Amino acid sequence: MDAEPSLSRSLSSQLYGALAACRGAWSHAAKLVLDVALPTLCVSCREPVEGEGVCAGCWAKLSFIAPPYCPRLGIPFVYDPGPDMLSMEAIANPPANTRARAAVRYDDVARTLVHALKYQDRTDLAPPMGRWMARAGRELLDGADVLVPVPLHWRRGWSRRYNQSGALARIIARESGVTVAAEALRRIRPTEQQISLSRPQRASNVQGAFKVAPDRQHLIGGRRVILIDDVLTSGATVDACARALLRAKAAAVDVLVFARVVDGQRTPI
Secondary structure, three states, X not given: OOHHHHHHHHHHHHHHHHXXXXXXXXXXXXXXHHHHHOXXXXXXXXXXXXXXXXXXXXXXXXXXXXXXXXXXXXXXXXXXOOOXXXXXXXXXXXXXXXXXXXXXXXXXXXXXXXXXXXXXXXXXXXXXXXXXXXXXOHHHHHOOOEEEEOOOOHHHHHHHOOOHHHHHHHHHHHHHOOEEOOOOEEEOOOOOOHHHOOHHHHHHHHOOOEEEOHHHHHHOOOOEEEEEEEEEOOOHHHHHHHHHHHHOOXXXXXXXXXXXXXXXXXXXX
């Protein structure tokens, strides 16, 4: 008596599997057609590129940051000053976070990548950028408990449709195994764009703008947090975020960004 229902369930499962396979095949075929009709262009030089959005030539122009660098700020040194030597910036104006690391210097190609991800819906750039960040921040990730992306105010998030820092954090989580607490930190008031502001104005602009949500404090308290952002310029935004996380009893806060501004006119030590 149970044979007919079992047979029916078996046929239904087979039919569902066949439909899923067909749907996957159609999706793959559609992607191939689009790749042929609309080839991916390098975000920097606009030449066709296979796979992700940076060609080999522009990739070679990126200035990846490697040791020696300041162990606190991650600013590259022009020569190796020896272990544990801090930069003058770290001594004169120590940040709230413990350490900061960046994948690349913020140069012309890096700026193009960041702007494309941030303003032009080029979410295909998040995977390579996130992987480069994961490599640059390996020592931070090894001891981390949670990743927290720098949040957008809900109005800006509505207009952009996604948070670029959150997109990068998801890739880094996939590479490292460290979980993301995407909604733990919130921007509780809108702030001006930082780009046209001086260093003191930037600090004032973001002061008190961030807070850990009360129902997410258990994700932060006692944990080693890595704050994720796309660019580190003056450090005002990540410093304000780090202070909010420390007020929520984070054990420590490190910072990992895709690119950081480095003053090439003087030695940062």
